[in-house]
Amino acid sequence: MGTVPGMVVVGGGECGARAAFALREAGWNGPLTLVGAEAVPPYERPPLSKSMMTGPHASAPATICDAEMLRNGGIDFIAGTTATDIDRDNHEVVLAHGRRIAYRRLLVATGATARPLPIPGAAADGVRYLRSHSDALALRDRLRPGARIGVIGGGFIGLELAASATLRGCAVTVVELAPRLMSRGTTPQIAAVVAARHERAGVDVRCGTGVARLERRDGATLLGLTTGETLLCDTVVAGIGAVPETALAHKAGLAVDNGVRVDTRLTTSDPDVFAAGDCCSWPHPLYGGRRIRLESWRNARDQGGAAARNMLGADEPFATVPWFWSDQYDLTLHIAGLPDAATTEVVRRRHDGVEIRFGLGPDGRLLTASAIGTESAAARDIRLAELLIARRATPHPTTLADPTVSLKALLRQEPH
Amino acid sequence: MSEWIAACAVDDIDPEDVIPFRHDGVDYAVYRSPQGEFFATAGHCTHERMPLCDGLVMDNTIECPKHNGRFDYTTGKAAGAPVLVDLRTFPVKIEDGTVHIGIG
Known part of the structure; x- marks a missing residue:
């Protein structure tokens, strides 16, 4: 085509979209x-x-940027197309x-796909997954x-779906293999509050139970x-985690390690190719360089x-603190940092009954x-x-x- | 012409903080800046309508509790994605230790 090589972002989710606009904000005008x-x-x-399931009508996706915003940003958006190589x-x-x-320079922001249920016949038997608007x-x-809705997997997606289905009047059973809910992402105390709700x-709710x-x-x-x-179900939905979409990177010979392997600058093993969002793993500077991969809205945006x-x-x-939330019924759960990195727990019991659990x-x-x-009662803390x-x-x-000492006061004491 | 409504006492808000105020079914957020000045804005974020009174005030910025969208609460100016629409602001006056906001 004879055009000047530009910046290319593969992946039109939260991460890729944010990256495209951030390239313009940072001054790229090619x-x-x-x-x-x-x-x-x-x-x-x-x-x-959540709202897509519980709202009064089936609704269009909540657009991050419409065609006009893309045009105004000078972003050539190629929809409905995958990159193959x-x-x-x-x-x-x-x-x-x-x-x-x-x-x-190229950014791989291909995201993740729902982990398929590893049971023979699961595909043929119409098990549903939730990843896209059309899935929803x-x-x-x-x-x-x-x-009768059977939810396989008591993680965030499964539990949010269970809450939404219950609000819609369905009879819901959650089957979780681990002894408790959300065992990967939260403390046992918070999991117990969620289970009770x-x-x-x-x-x-059936923990310690597999299919x-x-x-x-x-x-x-x-x-x-x-x-x-x-268990007889009218619909079965599996939320047993997500798999990073690494096929493109792997085929191109880029290093893959629980996701496209990037360094702290989000650079892959090729200095002109970057990766960000759910598809990549990187060594987190705040956690001793431990290689992690996150599947969250905030991380997708920030890394993009x-x-x-x-x-x-x-x-x-990239040293942003991992941060995550989940809405179930009237409850919102917030997590900052990596819960499994802590060795000591300190609990702050606020006067309004909210407990903030810190890990040191x-x-x-x-x-x-x-x-x-x-x-959002716990959001600010x-x-x-x-x-x-x-x-x-x-x-x-x-x-x-001590709930009488504000966390803001503690923050003010810290050197920048 | 504004209608002035008594929202709270001056001492009800800590410096660099925000409290909610509801009048006639409408939610407002009332701020006290680190310098001790008072401001008022609409009570909900322009992105997904989260209550701003649960957000964090840092200097002249209010941050939405859910998606971290930021606004300058002294002007209502949205700081950028995910918040693209500015926040409505309301005039404020202090009389006899009471914060009044001008609505309408």
Whole structure:
């Protein structure tokens, strides 16, 4: 095509969209292409398991940027197209229909896909997953009052769906293999609050239970549980985690290690190729360089922005504190930092009943904080904890536990 | 012409903080800056309508509790994605230790 090689972003989700706009914000005024696998402009995924399920009508996706914003940003958005190869020698991305786009720097923001249920026949038996807006519409249609919904996996997606289905009047059973809910992401105390809330809403929560087999029976699905029991469901949805979408990077010979392997600058093993969001793993500077991969809205946005600036030479290490939220019924759970990094727990019991759970490392550093409360009741304290974690603060456990000492006051004592 | 409504006492808000105020079914957020000046804005974020009174005030910025969208609460100016629409602001006056906001 003879055009000047520009910046190319593969992946039209939260991360890719943010990166494209951040490239412009950081001053890039050359060609800029955003390639999205879905046929629609980038949209927000958090509502898919929540308001998209519980709202009065099936609704269009919550658009991050519409065609006009993309046009105004000078972003050439190629929708409904996947990238099939990266020709690194020639600095070109190859798209599914054969078109080649020259790049100066490339960002891989291909996200993650739902982990398929590893049970023979699961695919054929119509197990549903939730990842895209079209998945959400199809699932929503099945959440009719009285419908028997089997949710496989008691993680965030499964539990948000269980809450939404319950609010729609469905009879919901959650089957979780681990001994408790959300075992990867939260503390046992918060998991217990969430389990109690689901049970109060009428959800049948079965932990320590796996699914051994699946079969169709009279238009429904029979789940054979590892406990020997069976469960008849009108709809089965699996939320057992996500798999990073690394096929493109792998085919191009880039290093892959639980995601596309990048360094703290989000650079892959090729200095002109970057990766960000759910698809990548990187060594987190705040956690001793431990290699992690996150699947969260905030991380997707923040890494997209940082990768964009680094593509333009900013040399900015990505050390943002992991931060996550989940809405279930009237409860919102907030987590900052990595819960499994902490060795000591300190609990702050606020006068309004909200408990903030802090986790400290062996050196006394604050590494994580989490809380659950009605709507955004815990948000501010978790945000302040996040800022303390970012500054590598070592607050005294007694002070941390004292609800009369504001976290903002602790933050003011920290050097910048 | 504004209608002035008594929202709270001056001492109800700590410096560099925000409290909610509801009048006639409408939510407002009332701020006290680190310098001790008072401001008022609409009570909900322009992105997904989260209550701003649960957010964090740092200097002249209010940050949405859910998605970290930031506004300058002294002007209502949105700081950028994810917040793209400015926040409505309301005039404030202090009389006899009471914060009044001008609505309408």
